[in-house]
Amino acid sequence: MTGTPKISIRALRKSFGSKSVLQGLDLDIEEGTSLVIIGGSGTGKSVLLKCVLGLIPPDSGEILIDGVNILKLSSFERARRTREIGMLFQGSALFDSYNVWENVAFRLIHGEGKGRGAAREKAVECLAKVGLAADVGDLQPSELSGGMQKRVALARAIAADPKVLFFDEPTTGLDPITADVINRLIIERVKALGATAISITHDMGSARRIADHIAMIFDGRIIWRGRADEVGASGNPYVDQFVNGRAEGPIKMALRAD
Amino acid sequence: MNPFAAIGRGTFALLAEIGAMSLFALRGTFSWASGPFYAREFFSAALRIGFNSLPVVGLTAIFTGAALALNIYDGSLRFNAETFLPQILSVSIVRELGPGFAALMVAGRSSSGMAAELGAMRVSDQIDAMSTLAVDPFKYLISPRILATTIMMPFIVLVADLIGILGGWMVAVFALDFEGATYIRNIDQFLTAEDVGSGLIKAGVFGFLIAVMGCYHGYKSRGGAQGVGAATRSAVVASAVAILASNYVMTSLFVDF
Structure with a gap:
């Protein structure tokens, strides 16, 4: 190289x-x-x-x-x-005062000043990329299992297409099966973003x-x-x-x- | 162990802490100026700190005013000055007890609340996560809280003043046989804008101190649930001490004309 x-x-x-x-x-x-x-x-x-x-x-x-x-x-x-740089934290570090889609869209809304409508669309798109349905977006982070929280945190980390x-x-x-799902998602998302x-x-x-x-x-x-x-x-x-x-x-x- | 070394170490640690707090306060107060200003966070903090504090502040004020009326009456009776009850009571409340008690109650409520909230966010990496999401935690978390508390505190104290005076009025009229309308007229003729204004300036300073102490201790907390508990405790103690100390300094400035 x-x-x-x-x-x-x-x-x-x-x-x-x-x-x-x-x-x-x-x-x-x-x-x-x-x-x-x-x-x-x-x-x-x-x-x-x-x-x-x-x-x-x-x-x-x-x-x-x-x-x-x-x-x-x-x-x-x-x-x-x-x-x-996008970061996936060990404990997911989701904002517990926001629901799932607002977490994923946090950077778009508050860091980049995007409108909530457009940001929500992008959030749902990112949730789909980590295998979560759009209706998960309305849940609170505390309602999710550890593996689901990891997925949401991954969606949040990739929402701004980091390099x-x-x-x-x-x-x-995580249990071995969920761990494997997360591993696969990481490989997939890193490759997709290059x-x-x-x-x-x-x-x-x-x-x-x-x-x-x-x-x-x-x-x-x-x-x-x-x-x-x-x-x-x-x-x-x-x-x-x-x-x-x-x-x-x-x-x-x-x-x-x- | 050399006692002088211990005293020196303690002094340096204290000075370092005050320095760190001052820098934190400076950054927290002005970080919004370079934009963006998170208006939503500001208004939600203003509502939480200002409006939601009113019940507890009102209760404190009414009992303070009532007890004060009895004490002033009892004391002034000894030199036949009991007719000055309305004047003494109102000036005590608007200059000293309204701002003081309201600030101590808000410190107990909001300073601890901020320390616990920010502390929990710190130990669960939410504050670091915010930085990695291109949002400055000082602009998003600290500035709105400091500004909201500083701005809301004078309004809270104005309400406390009114309710405190009302508490005194109720005792005077129903227990001590004062005539209600005359009582109000006496206060109206006696109180000056400086009396009320000095209390409201104090209130703004107290609000600032409450928010800085709450945010500082929360933001710097370490080490899980125990760390958050310690942060909450430190925030309440530090803001109470800061309120009482700054109250003396400000009072000495205000009365010395």
Whole structure:
């Protein structure tokens, strides 16, 4: 693959108090590919995505989108660049004060000033793309199951046709069948948009299905990266331990959250 | 443990918190200026904070006015000044007790409400989600609440003033044998626009403080249900302290002409 990567991360560092989460992380994502980042809980996967989205300011390092370091831009310019990223949050993060279609249309109505009528049409269209009927639009998020909420959140993330999509633990907490439905929808929607995708997960089944490439994060750095079909034969003891889910190995699980 | 170090750390932490709050208040107050202004959010906040507070504020005011009438009567009787009851009562209410009690009630109701609502949105990632949907949470969530509370508070206090005076009037007329019409006429001749106006200015400032404390603690809350509970508590305590402290400062400015 030639040309500048869609997103490049260089020597990214972030600490919270005395705890350093990202310790000089480097990562490139080529345009139109799907990268899955695997790693244990608390290894900085979510923090990484939030840094790229501009939700958390990193301590040092560079984040380049289309070759431009967004950390050097004014907050207005940065917001304009990160706006093309759609995000599916782990807990779906639907607005509980709005019904389903208003959630899906939230960006169109409030971010882009579209009329409610047109926005609703687009919302129903997006709901159909994730396999939900139009009448679901009138329900409240609290009336939906976890899997349905994930679908609505996916519809909301794709409503503005983003060029980049982030998925934070898309299948965590779902039964295997629903998880497979979500995996399939993610693959389908990313392909339809021609989007670049970054997902973080510790569900290896999901990682193998939706990834072109897999990268493993450990101790705030990327310690291995390769094609999705190579992950089983990486020759890296850390990756092997994680992929096979063994308690014994080089990775010692911290028992405390801090 | 060095006690001086502890005092220093505490002082720095307090100053840092005040600094962070001030920046938050500044951004929250003016973020709408660069557009868009979310009018729907503003009016819904104004309705929730203003109109829906009226029952509880009215109840507080009527009992305050009634009790105050008894106390003033009892006290002023000792130097045969009980005929000044209407004047003393009305000036106490419009300058001090109307704004004070109304603000404390709204702080209990709305500051905690904002902290809980924004706190729940924060811990369930809804505020981050809003940012990723190209909507600035300061413009959408914070500014409408700060503006609505600041603008609505003087109206709430005006109602509290009227109901408080009515409470005093009822006690004076039905229990203390005052003549109703004379009582009103005395207040009308005595009260100045400055008396009422200073109370309404206080009300605006109180409204601003209530909203800033509620939004700040909610927006910054961390760590699940416990964090939201802590945010709610901090919001109420901080706005009550801010109301009482700023009340003293403003009173000293107003009476010193």
